[in-house]
Amino acid sequence: MRLYIAEKPSLGRAIAAALPTPHQKGQGWIRCGQGEDACTVSWCIGHLLEPAEPAQYDPRWKKWRREDLPLFPGQWQVAPKPSVSQQLQILQSLMNKADLIIHAGDPDREGQLLVDELIRYAGVQCPVERILINDLTPSAVARAIAAPQDNRRFRRLSHSALARQRADWLYGINLTRFYTLFYQQQGQEGVFSVGRVQTPVLGLVVTRDNTIENFEPKPFFRIEATCHATDEQSPTDRFVARWLPSEKDQDHIDEEGRLLDREVAEQIAEAVKGRPGRITEARFRDRNEPPPLPLSLSALQIEAGRLFRMGAKDVLDVAQNLYERHQLITYPRSDCRYLPEGHYEQRHTVVQAIRKIASDLDQACDSADLALRSAAWNDKKVDAHHAIIPTARQSGSGRLSEAEQKIYDLISRYYLMQFNADAIHREGRLKLTIGEHEFRATETAIAEPGWKQLEIRQREERQEVTKAPLPRLSVRDPILCESADIRERKTQPPQPFTDATLLSAMTNIARFVSDTELRKTLRETDGLGTEATRAAIIDTLFRREYLVREKRYIRSTPKGRDLIEALPESVSTPDMTAVWEATLEQIRSGEGDPREFLAQLQNQIRQLVSEPGADQANTDQRPGSGVHCPKCRAPMREREGKFGAFQACTRFPDCNGTRPIDDTSPGDGSGERPVPCPHCFSPLVRRKSAKGWFWGCSNFPACRQTVNDVDGRPAVRLPNTT
Numbered sequence: 001m002r003l004y005i006a007e008k009p010s011l012g013r014a015i016a017a018a019l020p021t022p023h024q025k026g027q028g029w030i031r032c033g034q035g036e037d038a039c040t041v042s043w044c045i046g047h048l049l050e051p052a053e054p055a056q057y058d059p060r061w062k063k064w065r066r067e068d069l070p071l072f073p074g075q076w077q078v079a080p081k082p083s084v085s086q087q088l089q090i091l092q093s094l095m096n097k098a099d100l101i102i103h104a105g106d107p108d109r110e111g112q113l114l115v116d117e118l119i120r121y122a123g124v125q126c127p128v129e130r131i132l133i134n135d136l137t138p139s140a141v142a143r144a145i146a147a148p149q150d151n152r153r154f155r156r157l158s159h160s161a162l163a164r165q166r167a168d169w170l171y172g173i174n175l176t177r178f179y180t181l182f183y184q185q186q187g188q189e190g191v192f193s194v195g196r197v198q199t200p201v202l203g204l205v206v207t208r209d210n211t212i213e214n215f216e217p218k219p220f221f222r223i224e225a226t227c228h229a230t231d232e233q234s235p236t237d238r239f240v241a242r243w244l245p246s247e248k249d250q251d252h253i254d255e256e257g258r259l260l261d262r263e264v265a266e267q268i269a270e271a272v273k274g275r276p277g278r279i280t281e282a283r284f285r286d287r288n289e290p291p292p293l294p295l296s297l298s299a300l301q302i303e304a305g306r307l308f309r310m311g312a313k314d315v316l317d318v319a320q321n322l323y324e325r326h327q328l329i330t331y332p333r334s335d336c337r338y339l340p341e342g343h344y345e346q347r348h349t350v351v352q353a354i355r356k357i358a359s360d361l362d363q364a365c366d367s368a369d370l371a372l373r374s375a376a377w378n379d380k381k382v383d384a385h386h387a388i389i390p391t392a393r394q395s396g397s398g399r400l401s402e403a404e405q406k407i408y409d410l411i412s413r414y415y416l417m418q419f420n421a422d423a424i425h426r427e428g429r430l431k432l433t434i435g436e437h438e439f440r441a442t443e444t445a446i447a448e449p450g451w452k453q454l455e456i457r458q459r460e461e462r463q464e465v466t467k468a469p470l471p472r473l474s475v476r477d478p479i480l481c482e483s484a485d486i487r488e489r490k491t492q493p494p495q496p497f498t499d500a501t502l503l504s505a506m507t508n509i510a511r512f513v514s515d516t517e518l519r520k521t522l523r524e525t526d527g528l529g530t531e532a533t534r535a536a537i538i539d540t541l542f543r544r545e546y547l548v549r550e551k552r553y554i555r556s557t558p559k560g561r562d563l564i565e566a567l568p569e570s571v572s573t574p575d576m577t578a579v580w581e582a583t584l585e586q587i588r589s590g591e592g593d594p595r596e597f598l599a600q601l602q603n604q605i606r607q608l609v610s611e612p613g614a615d616q617a618n619t620d621q622r623p624g625s626g627v628h629c630p631k632c633r634a635p636m637r638e639r640e641g642k643f644g645a646f647q648a649c650t651r652f653p654d655c656n657g658t659r660p661i662d663d664t665s666p667g668d669g670s671g672e673r674p675v676p677c678p679h680c681f682s683p684l685v686r687r688k689s690a691k692g693w694f695w696g697c698s699n700f701p702a703c704r705q706t707v708n709d710v711d712g713r714p715a716v717r718l719p720n721t722t
Helices: 009-017 082-097 109-121 138-145 151-184 198-213 247-252 262-272 297-308 312-324 341-357 359-367 402-419 450-454 499-507 516-523 534-543 558-566 575-589 594-609
Strands: 002-006 023-026 029-032 039-043 049-051 078-080 100-104 128-130 219-229 238-244 276-289 423-434 437-448 478-490 547-550 553-556 636-641 644-649 658-660 684-689 692-697 706-710
Touching: 002 009, 002 082, 009 029, 009 039, 009 100, 009 138, 009 312, 039 082, 049 109, 049 151, 078 082, 082 109, 100 109, 109 151, 128 151, 151 558, 151 575, 151 594, 198 499, 198 534, 198 553, 198 558, 219 262, 219 423, 219 437, 238 423, 262 437, 262 478, 276 437, 297 312, 297 402, 297 499, 297 534, 312 402, 312 499, 312 534, 341 359, 341 402, 359 402, 402 450, 423 450, 423 478, 499 534, 534 547, 553 558, 575 594
Parallel strands: 002 039, 002 100, 100 128
Antiparallel strands: 023 029, 029 039, 049 078, 219 238, 219 478, 238 437, 276 423, 276 478, 423 437, 547 553, 636 644, 644 658, 684 692, 692 706
């Protein structure tokens, strides 16, 4: 018997529809055909197996205890998921009877593992083939069934997924238990969950919120010169140019080139007003902008979040429904924005389907030039998935909801853009010198909209006032500065994250990494999380009360901020994920060893959960009762150095964090007794921020009380001990 194992019921039904009739339906399976052509289709319901809980390895691990950490399983185990145990039993029975198994998991890392782990669990001995299905339309499924491959070709993809699964177990279980116990010692309740991906995402939000909270607006000044040509040009042909800083102005500008000194601005304005000048650079051109590529899941979520204010998970759920129930779009959990070259032949039927389902796009379908071929069709750019596009199906399974219609419309627009001409931008730039100062004027306008006619923003965004075009001047043409105006502005803090901008940050995480090599690695990977998991990661952070919504904005909660403050930087930043993803990609390509990867991770976890200061019998500093390391939040102890006493991390040499003595406690070496925190009565410690000295609770982050500094002492009254 041939047995097809699909990842989910909808895919199983699509496979059965492409196989010979008659069909006989049973509980969790469909039998297709007769005689030699007979085969059976069954399916998983997502993962039927899950990594075993700690107590399954050792009953003592059921209780959370500091002395048991770290938890490292000797022999890895999986366990049936209780909610789908019946389907697991059905599949085990079918696999025992099979002569050939056809693996039809989704064409990605998780889809490969999902069926492979089931085959291993059942101890299957028969041959296994693999089919890759991106599109649930009958013709696409039939093509995939006709092109099976040996499943062993994909074993490295499975190894990569298994290494990721086990690494996430080790990392999440150990660090979650460690930091939860850490906070319980300080009287806090609840679970403080730590994860390899979710925690850096939380770190992004906390960092953004802290930047906004501590932002101090600063005034800056723009100098705008109104000029006109004086050689064979009409004096009314005016244009406005903005002042450009030079090397001699570096003392008066910030890192973004903004002038911060009003007096200097006034001097420059006075120096150029009424003065002649000359054009030093003139460039005018028409620039072609090709259409954007069709959408990946992240691109779809970002666009839908920006245009429709839809959450990432909502977008994924709607897209999944369009794929599984209605079969109107191709596989939605795709990280690719390119299409197989063979799909170009289907363009006529796809456009006809769009016309039937999205009536608002009738005109766009009529004007599409199907003889055009954009850069989207490129076999070299397509791996397991291709971009999300409409299928050739001309009706859904029932009426589309408003959200489904919006998402289908958006996907269709990006497909139709491939059959529209480039947008043409008319650009101009004039650079001019007036006395000792340089100015620049720019012009940009859309000469021919091309594919931009399909952008939704064209309708929704307020039309900008069209600037007058720049005069067509040439280098060395004389000009006259009629007037110079000073425009005062203030620096603005960054906006809080929204669903769209947080997804964008996760997708382009490299810009948040300082290390050059790690930044390069992350640019070559998919960023934080995968197309299929990003929405779930954000949702998890909300459910665990690390994040909260304020209208359309995403903000961190006190619980989320406390956790990030307590974590070492290596855990709360995306740098480690870059290393993981690079290693997992090496495993997938056969250049990396999953056992070595897990061994290195275990060493790292040992360091992270080791008892800080356990080898220091002479110190009573423990988490929550003393000074904390600024790098890893472990306790610190006083040590003598070349320049006198200082506070050093108890995890040295693994961590080299230090603090000066006067940055830690109020009376070290002076004989003065510590001043207690007015909130929790732990000793106050003196710290320095960008705004100057202040006093904070030594029980930070459990207590976030701060007190002003007055002449080196906290501005609180000492308790009366008489």
